[in-house]
Amino acid sequence: MSRRFNHSGWLTLLKKELLRFWKVSFQTIAAPVLTSLLYLLIFSHVLASHVAVYDGRVGYTAFLVPGLVMMSVLQNAFANSSSSLIQSKITGNLIFVLLPPLSPLEMFAAYVAGAMVRGLVVGAGVFAVTLWFAPSIVAMPHPLWALTFALAGSAILGTLGLIAGIWADKFDQLAAFQNFVVVPLTFLSGVFYSIHSLPPFWQAASHFNPFFYMIDGFRYGFFGVSDASPWLSLAVVAAFALGLTAAALALLARGWKLRG
Amino acid sequence: MSRRLSTDVRHDDVLSAAVAFHDVARRFGSVQALDGIDLEVKPGEFFGLLGPNGAGKTTLISILAGLVRADRGSVRVMGHDVVDDYREARRLIGVVPQELVFDPFFTVRETLRFQAGYFGVRRPEAWIDEILAHLDLTSKADANMRSLSGGMKRRVLVGQALVHKPPVIVLDEPTAGVDVELRQSLWAFIRRLNREGHTVILTTHYLEEAEALCERIAMLKAGRVVALDTKHNLLSRFSGITVRLSAQRLPQPWYGRVLRQEEGLFVLGLERHAELETLLADLRAEAIAIEDLALAETDLEQVFLRIMHGTAA
Numbered sequence: 001m002s003r004r005f006n007h008s009g010w011l012t013l014l015k016k017e018l019l020r021f022w023k024v025s026f027q028t029i030a031a032p033v034l035t036s037l038l039y040l041l042i043f044s045h046v047l048a049s050h051v052a053v054y055d056g057r058v059g060y061t062a063f064l065v066p067g068l069v070m071m072s073v074l075q076n077a078f079a080n081s082s083s084s085l086i087q088s089k090i091t092g093n094l095i096f097v098l099l100p101p102l103s104p105l106e107m108f109a110a111y112v113a114g115a116m117v118r119g120l121v122v123g124a125g126v127f128a129v130t131l132w133f134a135p136s137i138v139a140m141p142h143p144l145w146a147l148t149f150a151l152a153g154s155a156i157l158g159t160l161g162l163i164a165g166i167w168a169d170k171f172d173q174l175a176a177f178q179n180f181v182v183v184p185l186t187f188l189s190g191v192f193y194s195i196h197s198l199p200p201f202w203q204a205a206s207h208f209n210p211f212f213y214m215i216d217g218f219r220y221g222f223f224g225v226s227d228a229s230p231w232l233s234l235a236v237v238a239a240f241a242l243g244l245t246a247a248a249l250a251l252l253a254r255g256w257k258l259r260g
Numbered sequence: 261m262s263r264r265l266s267t268d269v270r271h272d273d274v275l276s277a278a279v280a281f282h283d284v285a286r287r288f289g290s291v292q293a294l295d296g297i298d299l300e301v302k303p304g305e306f307f308g309l310l311g312p313n314g315a316g317k318t319t320l321i322s323i324l325a326g327l328v329r330a331d332r333g334s335v336r337v338m339g340h341d342v343v344d345d346y347r348e349a350r351r352l353i354g355v356v357p358q359e360l361v362f363d364p365f366f367t368v369r370e371t372l373r374f375q376a377g378y379f380g381v382r383r384p385e386a387w388i389d390e391i392l393a394h395l396d397l398t399s400k401a402d403a404n405m406r407s408l409s410g411g412m413k414r415r416v417l418v419g420q421a422l423v424h425k426p427p428v429i430v431l432d433e434p435t436a437g438v439d440v441e442l443r444q445s446l447w448a449f450i451r452r453l454n455r456e457g458h459t460v461i462l463t464t465h466y467l468e469e470a471e472a473l474c475e476r477i478a479m480l481k482a483g484r485v486v487a488l489d490t491k492h493n494l495l496s497r498f499s500g501i502t503v504r505l506s507a508q509r510l511p512q513p514w515y516g517r518v519l520r521q522e523e524g525l526f527v528l529g530l531e532r533h534a535e536l537e538t539l540l541a542d543l544r545a546e547a548i549a550i551e552d553l554a555l556a557e558t559d560l561e562q563v564f565l566r567i568m569h570g571t572a573a
Contacts, residue, residue: 019365091362096378
């Protein structure tokens, strides 16, 4: 096994990551689904009659559903890898992952795949419970686009969570990363609105937010309409994913903040 | 506990060292934790690594385990470099860490299964059952790690280190905070593994444990090896006597021979019995009352103290 990929190793780490969030599924799955449902009930009730999106071609509640699904995917993918790493670092049990013959790529693959699964499971849960409020969105014109952006978005946030988990030395730092980076970028990415409803300056600013492309591309899969071209969104998302992957692998290879 | 463990290790005839440290150095800020460590542990050996706090024992073991990187030098496990050939080197060692760490999400069996999987062990259940039996953990196999006592958690750490059947076992202070009964059963288990061919490297603060278990011993002080020999040679090299003397003070020239001093008690190392008479004469000359006096043959603790105090012969 000396040079070959340690399949057993990374699959075991993936299984451990899945079992870790599954054992506390009320907190990791049910709670974010309920939160998204509350967002939908409140925002759609308050704003449905005031906001027109895509020139009125799409109802506000239907518009909101893919945004909330993708927001759940992104936030939970980030939460999974980041919380797993910081907990292991602080309690010291990360040593059980550092002692075995796991390469940086194998560790990366396991943590990110675990994060993707949690993000996608929560996203599917949000989709299931919100469908009742906007049944028309089942007729997706481009489901593959939606799937592509869901996979890419969860992988990106899983990787970002991995980097944040490596960087943070305490829960406070991780909470700051989540509250001052991830949440603002998610909320300002067009989850609750189309960026065409914004003033020109904020429309332009939104194009510098990579989260906007993930959510806009995902939404294209549901409506065949989007604020940016899905191909442009795919290019931005792919570039972002590659950059973060390279950074995460470099940190793991250096053992930064993991190996003394 | 009567079954034989199925981990018998065969050593390659041409392999001269199970673990070889060559010129290993590591600095943390202004502290030179290791300063050019050179030593080899032979295959099948029970090797002790002793030293006071801060001597560099844990840093050395962390470099061996790949948890810390050396500034210079190299470490090989059965010929495999721990950096360039880390997969094979890590597969060959099992480390019991000093800290009592565990993952609170999982049961004992899940913990062992995961560790086996990381190392690529296929169908580990039979071996896991055997480990659980030998560590008296069978009844706790499905208990959450959080519910275990400190001693049980320590045993799970030993199990995790053994789950991939490594030929080299590294124990970093494995009995710290462990009660006497458990300590005895743990050592019986480790001794058995050593008899079956496993190389064991032990760091401990309990010098009587090192004296009872280790064949060869290295003593570290301020990141350097200050003694490296068989236990027999170390004990015979310091074949003097130890005097435990209860008195208010000592004649001034004898303070240089004090190995340890507590309230009203002086432990002195003498090289010859004849020196005892001189000591008694000096005490009488200064009218110092002897409240109690006991003699003992040199043990590893005295050797350790002499070396650390720089009073080696």
